[in-house]
């Protein structure tokens with residue numbers, strides 16, 4: 001006899017879970033209870049969910065599951081950065097990185113197995129592409145990070161919140177202090193090419209009965225999938241970061257090939273639509289500093305001119321090298337000079353410190369381990385991009 005595989009409740013946001021319980025003939029509020037057990041108390045064993053009736057717990061155990069990826073490895077950097085290699089249900093592996101700072105803990109979450117965009121300076125691109133992640137695989141990264149960090153006492157954002165009483169279910173929504181206070185969709189993959197699942201997972205991260213992050217604390221980073229930026233504005237207006245990396249189309253076409261499809265002018269117009277009337281919102285523009293390629297004073301002036309009418313914040317990222325790449329990081333004097341030119345033109349600019357380098361957890365170094373359907377990993381070994 002063929003038995004249906006159990007449904008993974010991690011793939012459901014609150015709406016989906018409410019419908020699920022209604023279909024079971026249960027009250028809608030069961031969804032909120034279940035979300036709290038999973039995401040606020042780290043409990044994924046139905047038998048321990050004591051405010052659900054015994055018969056409901058039994059029914060859930062019979063027909064549903066809360067299946068997480070397997071932690072293959074957990075590496076802790078000297079600077080507190082933590083990286084996990086996670087094995088998914090199909091055997092592919094992805095990476096997730098936690099970056100603790102003084103007042104917050106940021107989790108860098110992957111959205112795809114690999115990436116299809118082929119940006120010249122990115123390690124993930126070299127690995128090729130396999131598939132989109134499902135909602136459960138995206139939200140599980142946040143669950144696993146919080147749970148793992150709490151169990152080893154890393155994070156530093158816990159206060160003395162009372163031990164939740166698992167028996168009575170006595171639990172307050174407001175005294176949450178979790179290691180993960182911010183999420184950036186900046187891991188492996190292009191999140192806007194996995195739109196539905198990424199939006200459902202981000203809604204779950206922001207749900208008060210789940211991790212309760214505010215939309216200011218959830219950032220999506222895109223290489224510039226213009227139509228999806230507009231869709232995001234309508235359906236889930238989180239903070240937006242754009243990987244710009246070049247001040248003109250000629251150079252950006254080489255560094256970020258999707259620019260050939262959606263050139264800078266269209267991209268910036270979409271950014272302006274994204275902020276709309278909201279005077280307080282700015283777009284973060286990421287700019288990876290590549291020696292002799294995009295880091296000259298004239299590039300800086302061109303960038304300042306480009307962004308003069310866009311509410312922006314520029315994030316200069318020192319290039320992180322990886323095996324087989326021919327590019328180099330700009331030296332720190334060049335980066336400082338670049339930053340000063342932008343600041344002099346009134347562009348809010350910061351330099352991102354490189355974190356977790358000793359465990360290959362820095363930006364652009366995430367590679368995972370998966371079957372490359374595109375065979376790009378083979379071709380890339382022979383390819384060398386020429387910059388004039």
Ligand code: SAH
Pocket residue numbers: 121122123185186187188189190191221222223241242243286287288317318319320321363364365
């Ligand atoms: N596809 C999305 C998210 C993944 S990349 C995007 O393009 O925004 C996350 C950030 O890391 C991007 O700004 C990307 O350009 C940057 N990055 C990629 N490779 C890098 C490298 N080798 N060194 C420094 N930053 C890199």
